[in-house]
Amino acid sequence: MKILLVSNMYPSEEFPSFGVFVKNTEAILTDEGFIVDKAVVTKSIKKSQKIAAYLGHYANVLRKGLTGNYDAIYVHYAAHNAFPLLLLKKLKPSVKIMTNVHGSDVVPEVASQEKFQPYVKKLLQQSTMIITPSHYYKELVHEKYAVTTPIEIFPSGGVNSAVFYPNPGARQRQLEQLALDSTMRYFGYVGRMDVGKGWDHLLKGFSAFLEQNPAEKSKTRLIMVGSGKDDDAFFQMRSDLGLDDIVVHFPLMKHQDLAAIYNIIELFIFPTTRKGESLGLVGLEAMACGTPILASRIGGILDYVQDGANSWLFTAGEWEDLVKQLELYNQLTMEEKQQIAKAAYETAQNYDQRKIQSKLSAIFHKLELTK
Structure with a gap:
């Protein structure tokens, strides 16, 4: 199964913790035998750099989504990735989008984030499947958007016990x-x-x-x-x-x-x-x-x-x-x-990355059954 991972948060050498759970889910999918390609953005400080990075990111998502033979588009953070994915869905209706929602996707923290909400709702409605990190967040998504899209729970890549352990x-x-x-x-x-x-x-x-x-x-x-x-x-x-x-x-x-x-x-x-x-x-x-x-x-x-x-x-x-x-x-x-x-x-x-990674694999294999 070939997957395009889309995210506006991905770690870099300068910002190693920025979106590290996105990288963790990538590692899990790779370990489970999936082929993973990426269209991601790392952190920028200057506003001009951010604008350029997002324009390039959106173009990359569309290019890869239209030309790549992917079984699924797996997106982390609906709010900042909804625009290119909704356009991609319009241009290529057969594409299957798996949307992993987090934090301010559903509950905007500042007024400027409210403008993304109509696009988040539309993306969730057009997704083949939604993934949330917890039971709490699953209920929040149901309550706010009343979507009929199936929702699965996967705890954000889990805990890497090779790093986090008593010492x-x-x-x-x-x-x-x-x-x-x-x-x-x-x-x-x-x-x-x-x-x-x-x-x-x-x-x-x-x-x-x-x-x-x-x-x-x-x-x-x-x-x-x-x-x-x-x-x-x-x-x-x-x-x-x-x-x-x-x-x-x-x-x-x-x-x-x-x-x-x-x-x-x-x-x-x-x-x-x-x-x-x-x-x-x-x-x-x-x-x-x-x-x-x-x-x-x-x-x-x-x-x-x-x-x-x-x-x-x-x-x-x-x-x-x-x-x-x-x-x-x-x-x-x-x-x-x-x-x-x-x-x-x-x-x-119970959240050890090695123990839970099969859960993410199972979620993607459910997607295969929708063909």
Whole structure:
């Protein structure tokens, strides 16, 4: 079976985490014996570069879609790829489109993304099959678009256990490489500094936690990994709250370095407020390293977090509840923390890339039956 993978997000050497799950699904399909060709875009910084990249991308999608003998067009991110695919479908009605929807595809995060919604709906209606990362997102698609197109669930490429795994023996070396104080305990965050990611709620909550528990100031640090449009606001808030020496920031990291962060921290905090949080793969990656998470009670996170059993939840957008949950976490015994960490690890194994890759293969083989 020959597949054309279409995406406006694909990792590059400069931005290795940008759309890495798209590359993961490509690797899965290749491992399962599918022939995969690509029409993808890597990240650009300058607006002029983005415009040129998208124009070239759209032309490439049309050229390959019209001339290539593909059994399916597999698209990640409906919003930014709908235009060329709808035109392709008009020019070549026999083409079969598999649309994998994520995040802002269905729940726009900013007003400028709303304009894509009519095209997203039309693309989903004209797709042969829709793939969503979670049960939550499947229901969201049904509720919003009332499509009759079959919907399958596949968790965004899953977790690469060759990268994300418990590695306690390397912790001291990792601390030294990152110039971190080995006498401190660390909480962590990984995500863009962008709207809806909750980085601001985390800073406010962590600051209040320290104020209410003064002894923690000398022994607890927060590592925040990521960059985005809100970088300036992040640094300003960190300074205003007096956290410059307490909140350690790293820019975007490669997956191997993220795995080191997950192994260094004892608790991963996932403060997203996005209704469109279609799965939350970073949470699963942390859990795969044996690190439990404290996450917002929202979105696809609810597919895998059982509050108090394999991790913990707090009310999305309410930093006061985050403080309350951090204090409850602090009261747990070491044995209780280890029990939750073990359950978190076991849960993440259900999303292991090697275990779930046959699910994606099965979805594409269903497509063959529609011929």
